[in-house]
Each structure stands twice: as structure tokens, then as C-alpha cells.
Amino acid sequence: MVLLKCPICGNDVNVPDDSLPGEIVEHECGAQLEVFNSNGKLALRLAEQVGEDWGE
Amino acid sequence: MIIGVSYDLLRWEEKDIITEAKKSGFKAIPIFTKDFYSAIGVGENYSELEADVIIQRNTSHARALTTSLIFEGWNYNVVNDATSLFKCGNKLYTLSLLAKHNIKTPRTIVTFSKDKAVDLAKKIGFPAVIKPIEGSWGRMVAKAVDEDILYSFLEYQEYTTSQFRQIYLVQEFVKKPNRDIRIFVMGDEAPVGIYRVNERNWKTNTALGARALPLKIDDELRDLALKVRDIMGGFFLGIDIFEDPERGYLVNEVNGVPEYKNTVRVNNFNVSSYLLNKLREWIKK
Numbered sequence A: 001m002v003l004l005k006c007p008i009c010g011n012d013v014n015v016p017d018d019s020l021p022g023e024i025v026e027h028e029c030g031a032q033l034e035v036f037n038s039n040g041k042l043a044l045r046l047a048e049q050v051g052e053d054w055g056e
Numbered sequence B: 001m002i003i004g005v006s007y008d009l010l011r012w013e014e015k016d017i018i019t020e021a022k023k024s025g026f027k028a029i030p031i032f033t034k035d036f037y038s039a040i041g042v043g044e045n046y047s048e049l050e051a052d053v054i055i056q057r058n059t060s061h062a063r064a065l066t067t068s069l070i071f072e073g074w075n076y077n078v079v080n081d082a083t084s085l086f087k088c089g090n091k092l093y094t095l096s097l098l099a100k101h102n103i104k105t106p107r108t109i110v111t112f113s114k115d116k117a118v119d120l121a122k123k124i125g126f127p128a129v130i131k132p133i134e135g136s137w138g139r140m141v142a143k144a145v146d147e148d149i150l151y152s153f154l155e156y157q158e159y160t161t162s163q164f165r166q167i168y169l170v171q172e173f174v175k176k177p178n179r180d181i182r183i184f185v186m187g188d189e190a191p192v193g194i195y196r197v198n199e200r201n202w203k204t205n206t207a208l209g210a211r212a213l214p215l216k217i218d219d220e221l222r223d224l225a226l227k228v229r230d231i232m233g234g235f236f237l238g239i240d241i242f243e244d245p246e247r248g249y250l251v252n253e254v255n256g257v258p259e260y261k262n263t264v265r266v267n268n269f270n271v272s273s274y275l276l277n278k279l280r281e282w283i284k285k
């Protein structure tokens, strides 16, 4: 597990080592977070809102 | 075989493709498109990417279309290619291609004027369905029971941000049972499909709560699906079909980046692994 910080509430979030960018993580503060690659390290940011061109 | 997986949101499907690829001894390379860039004509390219085939899995149609275009420009095999994604993503393009090849579709009118749209809608009858030229998951699709409501929906559409907001697409409301059919094409096969059943809502998108049930694919359905694939192009398609009590099967939409989590669950059919095997056969040729 990798210990990351929630960018919204600042609390710790555990993310599996093999997480990939674009993976969605739900956090207890209610934020929907997205894993991304920040200079070679995994980090979290607020997930993108559903876009109007999204979907199958 | 090296599989590139082009994606923006890592959904169940994308993870499953990566897992199944590894199980089959393939190398899977995730390509997160939000970190992706392309340079044209500046002596730089993405040539460090080694892939026999790139599977296009972006949730956003714009990102899917754009990255397929770029990969194709670099001579990768891309599934699906940009041309077929464009045909699928634009409902008008889909419908006119299908009509050209005598595939039955719901009766549809397209106008550039609201008054004309209401006028013509009387001919196909009410209720009528208004839908955006581009769009998914049933968004902005509405059923108008009479002329007044249809006119209101047409007005609402003008205030959306769609680039096609002043093109009005109105379709007959097909008197189908409370379900529709989603059938998957992979290469030259149509091996699996589902019924999408919704007793409460006339929209049968599983994103809107429809239930998936296994579908038995008869010869007629299989032939229809493969014919649609020949018309639309692409390697991996999800085809939406209505059952009309009088006219039989009507092709409603074709999806170029189909989701299949529920199909796998109810049919106990491994779509990712089937797709990967089909891709391997194709690449070998």
C-alpha cells in the first residue's frame, strides 16, 4: 500500500501499490479522487466530473 | 503480443483487459491519455511505445477519437480506429449509413428548424423521442407525448453546449417490449449479448438502472450484427437493437467503446479474453 494525502480533507488515504493513473478512489470525506502520476510518484486529485461526451 | 490500453478513467473493463492480457502472457501497456501528448512535425514522436495493437478505451468520445487519430498516424493498429469511432459517435452518421445499406432503423427526422421538426413529427406520430446527435448513457434523450412538449424539448436543446444544438433529431418511439438488445461484435464474430430490461423507465441503458439478462443469439441477429460491423467498420462494437412488433429488428445505435461488465456477469463469458484472442488472430494475419 502507498500512503497518500487526500487533497480535499488532508487525511491519509491508502492506495494499492499497483494502482494506475485514472483509478478512482472513494474517500471517507466524500470526495471522489483520481490517482495520477506526479513526477513519477502516485498522487491524488479530485476526480473529473462526468463530461457531456462521456459514455458508451 | 504487446497490448496498449488507451484510457482516461480506469473502469472495470480497462482493468479486466490488463489482467486478462497478463494472464495470457501478453504485455499490457496502460496509456493514460490525460498524461499523453503528441507532437507533429517537430521530430518527436511516441516511438518508445511498442505495441502490436492499441485498444481504445477512453470514456470521453473526444479523447477516444483524438488519440485513435494520433496512434493511426503513427501506424499502430488501433481498435477501434478513428473513422469507425466517428461513425458510431455521430447518430446521424450511423443512421444514414445504415439506411444506405438497407438496415432497418427507427424512423427518424432531422431538421434545422423547430417548426419543421414538430410538423414532421406529426407524420411519425407521438410519442416521439428527441435525442442529441452526439451523446451517451441516455443523456438528453427525452420522450415527447405531444407537439407542445416536443417544442419545449427542442427549445431546451438550444441552450445546451452541444455543437449540434441547432440540429433537431426526432425519432419515432418504438413500441418495443420493456427491453432492448445489446450485441457485441469482436472481429468477425458476434459471440455474446444481453437483453437490457427496464420495467420502470422506457430508457434501457444499464447506466440508468436497466437489468441485464443473457441473450441467445440466433442466426438472424448474428447476421445483422456482422452486417452492421461491415458498414460501420471497427473491430469491437456494441450494437443496440430494438424489437419492433411489426418490422422486426431495428438497429438503434452502435457503440465504438462498449462497456461490458454486466454482459460478462450474466453470461459468464470472458469478453476481454475473447477480444484479446481475436486481436492476436488478426495481428498474425
Ligand SMILES: [Zn+2]
Pocket (backbone or CB within 6 Å): A006, A007, A008, A009, A010, A011, A027, A028, A029, A030, A031
Ligand atoms: Zn478526503
